[in-house]
Amino acid sequence: MADIELLSRAIAHDPCRKRYRTPVGAVTTGVPVSVRLWIDEPLRHLVESATLLVGRASHVDASIAWESRPMWPDEIGFSGAIPPEREPRVLFYLFELELDDGTPAFYVPCADGRSTAGELVLPGRDGQLSDRGWHPADWKLDARPRGDFGLPGIAPGFQVTVYDPAFQTPDWFEGVVMYQVFPDRFARGADGVRKAGLAYHERMGRTVRLHGEWNGPVEWRAPFPLNEQFDSADLTAAMAAYDPVDFFGGTLNGIREKIPYLASLGVEVLYLNPIFEARSNHRYDTADYEHIEPLLGTDDDFKLLAKRAGEYGIHIVLDAVLSHTGVDSRYFNGNSTYIGAGAAQGAHSPFRSWYDFDNPNGTKAPYRCWWGDPTLPEVNEHDRSWQRYILGRAAIGENPEDAKPGELDGILPHWLEEGASGYRLDVADELPDDILQAIRRSVKGTDPDAPIIGEVWEDATNKVSYGNWRTYALGRSLDSVMNYPLRSALIGFGLDNLDAHQLCAFLLTQKSHYPQPLYRCLMNLMSSHDVERQRSILALDGPLKHETRRRQMLLARGISAIQDARAAAMQALLAAILYALPGNPCLYYGDERGMQGGGDPFCRATFPWDITSRTDCGIDLTDWYRQLGALRTGDPLLRTGDLACCAPDADVVVIIRHDGKRGFFAVVNRSDENKSVAFDATYLIGDQASHWIPQPWWSSASNLDDPHNEGGVISLSSPAYSAAYFLC
Numbered sequence: 001m002a003d004i005e006l007l008s009r010a011i012a013h014d015p016c017r018k019r020y021r022t023p024v025g026a027v028t029t030g031v032p033v034s035v036r037l038w039i040d041e042p043l044r045h046l047v048e049s050a051t052l053l054v055g056r057a058s059h060v061d062a063s064i065a066w067e068s069r070p071m072w073p074d075e076i077g078f079s080g081a082i083p084p085e086r087e088p089r090v091l092f093y094l095f096e097l098e099l100d101d102g103t104p105a106f107y108v109p110c111a112d113g114r115s116t117a118g119e120l121v122l123p124g125r126d127g128q129l130s131d132r133g134w135h136p137a138d139w140k141l142d143a144r145p146r147g148d149f150g151l152p153g154i155a156p157g158f159q160v161t162v163y164d165p166a167f168q169t170p171d172w173f174e175g176v177v178m179y180q181v182f183p184d185r186f187a188r189g190a191d192g193v194r195k196a197g198l199a200y201h202e203r204m205g206r207t208v209r210l211h212g213e214w215n216g217p218v219e220w221r222a223p224f225p226l227n228e229q230f231d232s233a234d235l236t237a238a239m240a241a242y243d244p245v246d247f248f249g250g251t252l253n254g255i256r257e258k259i260p261y262l263a264s265l266g267v268e269v270l271y272l273n274p275i276f277e278a279r280s281n282h283r284y285d286t287a288d289y290e291h292i293e294p295l296l297g298t299d300d301d302f303k304l305l306a307k308r309a310g311e312y313g314i315h316i317v318l319d320a321v322l323s324h325t326g327v328d329s330r331y332f333n334g335n336s337t338y339i340g341a342g343a344a345q346g347a348h349s350p351f352r353s354w355y356d357f358d359n360p361n362g363t364k365a366p367y368r369c370w371w372g373d374p375t376l377p378e379v380n381e382h383d384r385s386w387q388r389y390i391l392g393r394a395a396i397g398e399n400p401e402d403a404k405p406g407e408l409d410g411i412l413p414h415w416l417e418e419g420a421s422g423y424r425l426d427v428a429d430e431l432p433d434d435i436l437q438a439i440r441r442s443v444k445g446t447d448p449d450a451p452i453i454g455e456v457w458e459d460a461t462n463k464v465s466y467g468n469w470r471t472y473a474l475g476r477s478l479d480s481v482m483n484y485p486l487r488s489a490l491i492g493f494g495l496d497n498l499d500a501h502q503l504c505a506f507l508l509t510q511k512s513h514y515p516q517p518l519y520r521c522l523m524n525l526m527s528s529h530d531v532e533r534q535r536s537i538l539a540l541d542g543p544l545k546h547e548t549r550r551r552q553m554l555l556a557r558g559i560s561a562i563q564d565a566r567a568a569a570m571q572a573l574l575a576a577i578l579y580a581l582p583g584n585p586c587l588y589y590g591d592e593r594g595m596q597g598g599g600d601p602f603c604r605a606t607f608p609w610d611i612t613s614r615t616d617c618g619i620d621l622t623d624w625y626r627q628l629g630a631l632r633t634g635d636p637l638l639r640t641g642d643l644a645c646c647a648p649d650a651d652v653v654v655i656i657r658h659d660g661k662r663g664f665f666a667v668v669n670r671s672d673e674n675k676s677v678a679f680d681a682t683y684l685i686g687d688q689a690s691h692w693i694p695q696p697w698w699s700s701a702s703n704l705d706d707p708h709n710e711g712g713v714i715s716l717s718s719p720a721y722s723a724a725y726f727l728c
Helices: 004-008 040-047 191-202 233-240 254-259 259-264 299-311 384-391 412-415 435-446 484-494 499-514 534-540 549-557 561-578 622-636 680-686 687-691
Strands: 033-039 047-057 064-070 079-084 089-099 103-109 117-121 128-130 133-136 158-163 178-183 268-270 276-277 286-292 315-320 423-426 452-455 523-525 584-588 642-648 652-658 663-669 674-679 695-699 708-710 715-717 722-728
Touching: 004 103, 033 040, 033 047, 033 191, 040 047, 040 412, 040 687, 047 315, 064 079, 079 687, 089 133, 103 133, 133 178, 158 499, 254 299, 254 499, 254 561, 259 299, 276 708, 286 299, 299 315, 384 435, 412 708, 435 452, 484 534, 484 561, 499 561, 499 642, 499 674, 534 549, 534 561, 561 622, 561 663, 561 722, 584 622, 622 695, 642 674, 642 680, 652 674, 652 680, 663 680, 674 680, 680 687, 680 715
Parallel strands: 178 268, 178 584, 268 315, 315 423, 423 452, 523 584
Antiparallel strands: 033 079, 047 064, 047 089, 089 103, 089 158, 103 117, 128 133, 276 286, 642 652, 652 663, 663 722, 674 715, 695 722, 708 715
16 A cells, blocks of 8 residues: 555645645636646655546535546646636535555545645545535544634635626725724713603603613613512523613714724724614614614714714724514514504505515514514515615616605615715625625615625635525625634634644635635624623633523623733734734724623623723723724735735744735734744745845834844744734
């Protein structure tokens, strides 16, 4: 039998390097891809033949159609070609080998995630091949960090993303600093508008609990005595029950008053969680798309906010919740709140066709609802009247002049005209691909420079949902997605779940998978309204979301000063990496103040403007984020430069940005030891690096030595727990 271990060290294919694949990264339709499998010359005789297996992701289901394509021997090993695709889709490829003694083998993506190159494997011993691609054996996956803060699942093979050549994303949106706000919890403002909002909801017969104390704790369980409402068998359900109708009274005018503060952080895009009328504090149960939530202010208040933000160069992105409405809404009117509106169940309701009363999906409610939640009836996005109302007539091929006098011709166009600059699409996976394309027509037809961000929790290029390979990242719908996989990898690096080699391999793989227009605009976040605060995860060495709400509260409350200090130091280092990467770093409100908290609703506490009166905040990093924001906005290399990265040590990551002339690199050391490291920049980006003269730009360490460049090999000392930026 051939010496497999010896051959495995002599064979290579790295889809992220031009030596092995041309072109590298995602390609547009009509572009062929050449691939090469390197085999060191003394051992080439051990491989009798090589075949290229190419898998095409189906447009109609979750299947992959595989075909064998020939490879031919050349001066480095074997070469092959993937023919051009006519339509956007995702392709996968593997190498099937016959060794000189007839043994079958494959060359596949590396299971441990420590390299973008692949590995030589034997079927049976190392895994198996099926029509879904290569599946590593469990023992191969043991070295791969998985779970909440690990690496994404392995793709069916090396991936080629094929996207629409007409795909463009807004130039202004590339590399901007973003800031996310949960509107009820950011700032009250001096206008007292919340009292008018309270009166409005009381007139509508809704329950509203308005906190008197801004710095008070959030509600997290049913406010009524448990023994009065539940018997002992229902105790668990009662503890979990939480009706999100407690409000702290944050307003749009409160946000407007804090625009100078946001500008001091370098913020260029303000992403607001839903601001339209709704029953709950999170407002994902929309009651009226046409008007601002009265507790937040008025329609005119939104225009004033947009105007004030624009004066500071800040764009506003709104949350668009389109897959469902609230049961207590003017559309469904399940509580008969809206007098004269007529419940959607009624035979003559103008909104009845929006909902599905014949297919409740096994829920207790007599209508189809989002994930079985009866407060969130799902809409039928293919209903013509819903499309007309949300998207506008032009987006669905109708004449805009057919709109009645005073009628809004599309909710999405309307709020762009009122001052919004773009949208984040809630649960984009719940929206069919053809509807997402229609949303793009609606938004871009109103403002071609308005970005569309999708809530997607996985790699958006190879996501399967509802039995289909999704196409929303291929250039015909979304401009960007929320980069939760990056969050997972960075926090994993901070928790020592991943080493620097695995982090770099992840970063380069993500760059390779995403179409360049989308990649440059990725929304790179570390916390959000849907996940735990990063400070608490880092302090407690793991996720909180699997715990009960009571347990989450107690864990976060019990974080010691020593735990927080360690977590704050790591949060600062991860932020330095985040702000050095392509895409748009996004800061979740309050993270800069060291806010603690588990999942919903603990990650939605009020902003600590008076930090001295709060027990849920640790070490303040506001000045750290101000510095990073200034650096990020101070040089175009950090907005638009190409990415390279390496790991000269398991604890040290180097992020390089370059434009063919100038260069930048960041060095982050997560360990408690000083590290002397060196990396070959010419190997990573080419000969231009041999002429670089690195100049210190910013550092968290006072004892930083100047780096040395010897023919492109850059050496330096990286102090413990430090981050440093250099310009070349």
